Amino acid sequence: MIQNLTTVWRFRHFLLALVRLDLRLRYRRSILGVGWSLLNPIAMTIVFALVFSKILGGDDLTRYVPHLLIGLAVWGFLKESATAGSRAFLQSESYIRQSPLPLGIYPLRVVLGQAIHSTIAIAVAVVVTLVYQPYQPEPTDPLAILSIVPGLILMFLVAWSAATIFAFVNVYFQDTQHLLEVAAQLLFFLTPIIYTAGKLVGKAWWWLELNPVQIILELIRTPLMKGHPPTADRLLAGLYLAVVMITLAAGTAAWLRKRVIFHL
Amino acid sequence: MAKIALTDVSLTFTVHQRKRVTLKEYLIQTVVHRRSISTAVSVHALAGVNLSLRDGDRLGVIGHNGAGKSTLLKLLAGIYPPTVGTREVEGKICSLFDISLGFEPEATGWDNISYRAFLQGESPASLRGKMDGIAAFTELGSFLDVPVRHYSAGMMMRLAFSIATAIEPEVLLIDEVLAVGDMAFQEKAQARMKEMMGSARIMVLVAHDLKTIRKMCNRAIWMQQGRVMGAGPTDEVVDAYIASVTRTAAA
Numbered sequence: 001m002i003q004n005l006t007t008v009w010r011f012r013h014f015l016l017a018l019v020r021l022d023l024r025l026r027y028r029r030s031i032l033g034v035g036w037s038l039l040n041p042i043a044m045t046i047v048f049a050l051v052f053s054k055i056l057g058g059d060d061l062t063r064y065v066p067h068l069l070i071g072l073a074v075w076g077f078l079k080e081s082a083t084a085g086s087r088a089f090l091q092s093e094s095y096i097r098q099s100p101l102p103l104g105i106y107p108l109r110v111v112l113g114q115a116i117h118s119t120i121a122i123a124v125a126v127v128v129t130l131v132y133q134p135y136q137p138e139p140t141d142p143l144a145i146l147s148i149v150p151g152l153i154l155m156f157l158v159a160w161s162a163a164t165i166f167a168f169v170n171v172y173f174q175d176t177q178h179l180l181e182v183a184a185q186l187l188f189f190l191t192p193i194i195y196t197a198g199k200l201v202g203k204a205w206w207w208l209e210l211n212p213v214q215i216i217l218e219l220i221r222t223p224l225m226k227g228h229p230p231t232a233d234r235l236l237a238g239l240y241l242a243v244v245m246i247t248l249a250a251g252t253a254a255w256l257r258k259r260v261i262f263h264l
Numbered sequence: 265m266a267k268i269a270l271t272d273v274s275l276t277f278t279v280h281q282r283k284r285v286t287l288k289e290y291l292i293q294t295v296v297h298r299r300s301i302s303t304a305v306s307v308h309a310l311a312g313v314n315l316s317l318r319d320g321d322r323l324g325v326i327g328h329n330g331a332g333k334s335t336l337l338k339l340l341a342g343i344y345p346p347t348v349g350t351r352e353v354e355g356k357i358c359s360l361f362d363i364s365l366g367f368e369p370e371a372t373g374w375d376n377i378s379y380r381a382f383l384q385g386e387s388p389a390s391l392r393g394k395m396d397g398i399a400a401f402t403e404l405g406s407f408l409d410v411p412v413r414h415y416s417a418g419m420m421m422r423l424a425f426s427i428a429t430a431i432e433p434e435v436l437l438i439d440e441v442l443a444v445g446d447m448a449f450q451e452k453a454q455a456r457m458k459e460m461m462g463s464a465r466i467m468v469l470v471a472h473d474l475k476t477i478r479k480m481c482n483r484a485i486w487m488q489q490g491r492v493m494g495a496g497p498t499d500e501v502v503d504a505y506i507a508s509v510t511r512t513a514a515a
Contacts, residue, residue, distance in 0.1 A: 014382035018368070021379075025370050094366030098359070099383055100342030175286035258345040262277040 001250050004102035015105055015112070022113040041072040041121045048194050063134040063225070069125035070224055071193035074217050077118035078159055079184045085110045085163020086170040086177050093264045103257055104249075107163035115156060122152075122220075129224045147229035151219030154238045158216060161245035168252050171263050187213060215241050266355030266434040266465040268317040268340060273349035275310040275339060275490075309335040311490045313349075317466050317483075324481035324498055325470045326505055332490040333470045337361060337437050340468060355465060356385065358433030360457075361440075363424040364417075373408035373415075373423055374399070380427045394430050401426040401456075403449070422449055429456050436464035440471055474502050 008015065027036065045068045049061060088106040089096065096103070126145070170176040191213045208214050219238050222230045230238075310332050317323055325333045338344045339351060341359040366383075367376050377398055381391045399408055402422045412420070438457070461467050461480060471477055477484060477498060484501040486494040493508075494501045 010385070011382065013387055014379065017375075017379050017382055021368055021371050021375065095383065097343060098362055098366050101383075173285060173287035173290060175288055179287060261344060262279075 004104060004253075007102050008105050008108065011101060011105065014101075015109055018109050019112045019116070022109070023116060026113070026117070038120060038124060041069060041076065041124070044072050045069050052194070062132045066125065066129040066132050066134050066225060067196060067221070068194060069128055070122075070221050071217060073118055073121035073125045074155065074220055075188065075191070075193050075213065076121060077114055077155065078162070078213060078216065079188075080114045080117075081111045081159035082162045082166055083177060083180045083184065084114065085159075086166035086180055088163060088167040089171050089260060089264065096261060096264060103167075103253060103260065104160075104164055107167045108160055111156070111160045111163050114159070126224060134225055144223050144228050147223040148220045150235060151216065151223075151230065151238065154219065154242045155216045157242045158212065158245045161242075161249035164249040165245075165252050168256050168260065171256075171260050187211075191217070193217070209237070212241055212245075266319055267352070268315060268354075268435065268466060268468075269350075269352040270313055270315040270339075270346075271350045271352075273310055273313045273315075273339065273346045273351060274308070275335060275344055276306055276308050276347045277344075278306045309344075309490050310339065310346075313490075313492055315485070315492075317468070319465045321466050321483055322461070322481040323466075323468045324477035324484040324502075325468065325487060326472075326474065326477060326484060326502065327487035327493075330489075331487040333487055334361070334439055335490075336487070337439055337468060337470055340435075341437055353435060355434030356431065357435045357437065358384070358428065358431055358460070358464075359437040360425075360428055361437065363428045364420050367412045367420065367423075369413035370411055372411055373402070373404060376412050376423065377408075377427055380424075381430065384427075384431050386431070398426050398430045401430075401452075418446065418449075425453055425456075429460055432463060433460065434465045436460055436467045438467070438469045438471075474506070478502055 045065060048068055049065055052064065085107045088110050089103065092106040092109070095101070095106070126148075130145075166176060166180060190207070191211055192208070193213075197208055197214070197218075215234075215237050218234055219230045222228065222234070313336065315323075325336060327333055335344060337359070338361075339346060340353060341357055342351070342353065345351075366380075368379060371379070374395075377395065378388075378391060381394070381398075386394070402408070404419060404422060407415070407419065412423070415423070438461075461469075467480075469477065469480060481498045483496065484498040485492050486501050486505045494504050
């Protein structure tokens, strides 16, 4: 695995050039350009804010809007990484047929592109949060906002691992991508993205503890919404999640790496 | 120092009659009907191949179609992993097969030159010096500013060949004689290949043209159904191959 990572590093110019190409193609031919990556979360936020606060009489907007923006940005990144990542090997078939690069580089291409795309949405969420100041109780430290960094790193590792696993599965089962879309739809409503974790009461606690999206989401939401770093046990949960995902991805890769070429 | 060593290499792969199944079909067939969905046929592409090449070796690979020659090249290039046995290759590899694969259709010729060059291990700094040379060799001129999806097959080949041959390889792997573009480019390409064949430390050439093999190679192997039927100095192996072919034809 270490050897594969150093190879990925040696071929970073190849990787980054393709990531740049993907982004250029994504934003080309649209007047809004990069603005597209903002439009979706902002439009969603407006709709949900209207529905939840005005019609259903939910939380107060200064807390709800940042909550939603962060939730949608993180969710968007994880979901797109998994679904677009599952196409990585099929999309890169011609490179795989030509060059013996470690296969992880192809999901990484997708996830890096998504990461750059999502950075804008996350930045907007951070700025909005700073404007609304939804801290409850008072922030312990204004610099606590920097403590989202471990969460972002863990989020990236989890996304890369998930993309790698699904990319392998997709080579064997062609409906993987559609199943992922369905699963994502369910997970979206089963995760406190558009509602708050407090609304899940009683026996649902274990689900919040085990839901991978929620584990990541909390690491990023806590510093922004509450103004203090995530607690050590939450960080540990994130770390466990990342270790499990990386192990699964590396295991899948070690198991199937030599066979993928014959299935493409 | 470049080196190739294959020890008892066998390659078996499964070919599926249907391209890919869906998870739904798989579950229904295996769980509900308790039936295996596998339509796989396993193919023994290489069996017990031993090969050892050192600096200066020029190996010709001959045999009928489907004898495993191209598979051997792909295995040497590291694309097909051996099922059994070990593959050891030292030195920068340049593979001249499947070269027209893997262009980014939406990107321009220039961009594709850099993607491919990075894939071959160049860095932005080392590429800068070679870029103009590559571009000049393609003779595509202002077409290089156009996305590759507008290229004709011949233009694609020109681009691919110019990039693939821009590095100075230590191990050169060539499949057949490439048909590259029009007559004028064909000649230029042949000259470039000769030059590369001369400068590479090790060359492996797969070709049906026995004259080329005799001229370019000092060693040869003759393959049949994935096995090595004969190995040694070029003339001996080629003569044995011709004798076998004429014998079969006579009988």
